[in-house]
Amino acid sequence: MTDARLFHWEYNPPPIAHEVFRVEGGTPLRGEVTISGAKNAALKLLAAATLTGERCRFMNVPEIEDVRVMVETLRDLGVVVDHPAPNVYEVASGDVDWLFVPLEAAAKMRASFILLGPLLARFGQVIMSNPGGDRIGRRPVNLHVDAMRALGAEIDYRNGYYFAKAPGRLRGAEIRFPNVTVMGTENAMLAATLADGHTVIRPAALEPEVDDLIAMLQKMGAEVERTYPDTIEVRGRRRLRGANHSVIPDRIEAGTFVIAAAVSGGDVTLRGAPCDHLGAFLEVLANMGVQVACGANSIEVHGAPRGSGAYRACDVETAPYPGLATDLQPPTSVLLTQATGTSRLYETIFEDRLEWLGELARMGASVEIIDEHHATIVGPSRLRGTAVEIGDLRAGASLILAALAADGITTIRGAHHVHRGYENIEGKFIGLGARIERLAEGTVATPA
Ligand code: EPZ
Numbered sequence: 001m002t003d004a005r006l007f008h009w010e011y012n013p014p015p016i017a018h019e020v021f022r023v024e025g026g027t028p029l030r031g032e033v034t035i036s037g038a039k040n041a042a043l044k045l046l047a048a049a050t051l052t053g054e055r056c057r058f059m060n061v062p063e064i065e066d067v068r069v070m071v072e073t074l075r076d077l078g079v080v081v082d083h084p085a086p087n088v089y090e091v092a093s094g095d096v097d098w099l100f101v102p103l104e105a106a107a108k109m110r111a112s113f114i115l116l117g118p119l120l121a122r123f124g125q126v127i128m129s130n131p132g133g134d135r136i137g138r139r140p141v142n143l144h145v146d147a148m149r150a151l152g153a154e155i156d157y158r159n160g161y162y163f164a165k166a167p168g169r170l171r172g173a174e175i176r177f178p179n180v181t182v183m184g185t186e187n188a189m190l191a192a193t194l195a196d197g198h199t200v201i202r203p204a205a206l207e208p209e210v211d212d213l214i215a216m217l218q219k220m221g222a223e224v225e226r227t228y229p230d231t232i233e234v235r236g237r238r239r240l241r242g243a244n245h246s247v248i249p250d251r252i253e254a255g256t257f258v259i260a261a262a263v264s265g266g267d268v269t270l271r272g273a274p275c276d277h278l279g280a281f282l283e284v285l286a287n288m289g290v291q292v293a294c295g296a297n298s299i300e301v302h303g304a305p306r307g308s309g310a311y312r313a314c315d316v317e318t319a320p321y322p323g324l325a326t327d328l329q330p331p332t333s334v335l336l337t338q339a340t341g342t343s344r345l346y347e348t349i350f351e352d353r354l355e356w357l358g359e360l361a362r363m364g365a366s367v368e369i370i371d372e373h374h375a376t377i378v379g380p381s382r383l384r385g386t387a388v389e390i391g392d393l394r395a396g397a398s399l400i401l402a403a404l405a406a407d408g409i410t411t412i413r414g415a416h417h418v419h420r421g422y423e424n425i426e427g428k429f430i431g432l433g434a435r436i437e438r439l440a441e442g443t444v445a446t447p448a
Contacts, residue, residue, distance in 0.1 A: 054242030172197025313341030
């Protein structure tokens with residue numbers, strides 16, 4: 001995807017050695033898989049640790065590229081980050097040397113922008129590069145900047161950088177967002193914990209990862225709570241203390257493996273994956289006739305035979321939580337290719353999140369992209385292996401699902417996108433019997 005509008009003028013990632021997944025489809029997945037900690041909780045928790053000079057310890061942190069980038073960014077700021085064991089990180093932000101989040105960090109990972117609120121609130125100034133991130137839309141950060149200004153910050157934008165400062169202390173404020181924004185909510189909340197006075201944020205995102213962040217902030221001594229479903233209120237404190245916290249499971253990874261079992265005709269049990277946060281997704285699966293059973297901390301999936309067309313077509317619309325997560329729309333689209341009938345997709349959150357369906361069509365799916373927000377999928381389609389390319393994290397994982405359901409060999413360029421957000425994804429699939437390997441480009445013959 002080389003559309004110029006998807007690239008910031010100042011951000012054009014240097015070419016890196018493209019990794020390739022090589023997948024031989026057709027094997028029903030069987031066995032158990034453990035779901036890792038949530039990427040979209042862990043990144044914010046690590047940032048929240050900069051609100052105090054005391055040590056914070058995080059468990060169940062996913063070993064993914066985005067966590068590595070966040071840790072590298074924190075260390076570049078002078079923050080001490082230790083990694084005493086797999087999935088365990090300790091952060092101590094005594095004093096920081098240099099309050100600057102450079103282009104390369106922001107370009108690799110949009111979530112680095114979550115450092116704006118805590119660094120501004122704790123140290124009174126920060127220079128942030130305008131983030132890049134996934135190619136799933138323009139993804140501005142204007143709402144984050146508006147929230148900081150509402151809290152009393154002064155922010156100028158020059159040559160791709162936000163120069164932010166808070167003369168004196170931030171002040172509590174009424175923050176009204178025009179639409180739900182997950183990281184906008186989180187940035188405002190983090191900044192408000194050290195602001196002078198009372199802050200009310202609405203509509204506040206309801207995603208479970210936001211509640212995980214609230215739980216950690218409360219352990220740190222912050223006075224923050226969800227007073228109404230879509231309202232978060234904060235009474236600022238002078239300082240916060242260190243705390244320990246275990247990251248909640250990744251509901252998006254869980255949904256991805258549920259669909260892997262469903263499209264491969266397998267029998268898979270997900271461990272450490274409660275159904276609690278997957279209500280809307282499970283409703284879609286029930287409508288489609290996918291057999292799923294929820295345990296206390298597990299999900300069992302019994303897939304229909306591959307190519308049987310046993311699933312029913314279903315209209316799918318994404319929405320802020322508790323609606324269907326936009327991050328589960330790409331994996332669900334793969335499932336819809338195996339359903340009998342016409343399914344209509346309505347992606348309400350991002351304007352470029354359907355483009356990847358073109359790659360799915362090249363594998364034999366019957367897809368029509370109507371506009372930036374709408375598409376239709378007619379099934380069932382026999383998918384066939386070919387060479388495809390990944391544009392973003394969630395589409396990348398979904399192409400693996402399609403390859404598992406397909407006949408023959410699929411090579412998937414851009415595997416590095418997937419490793420941004422899924423811990424050891426090829427190892428987890430191999431553990432379920434999938435025939436997948438990760439290779440450096442140029443070492444694998446592209447299927448005919
Ligand atoms: C978070 O992104 C997640 N990322 C996304 O997951 C997820 O898809 C999204 O929330 C769901 O809404 C992380 O948590 C790191 P938003 P975020 O602000 O916070 C517009 C993944 O694959 N908007 O909720 O950046 C925006 O363009 C990623 O893990 C503004 O206009 O998303 C979008 O249309 C992909 N101005 C809508 O709001 C702003 O300042 C919701 O975006 C901010 C957002």
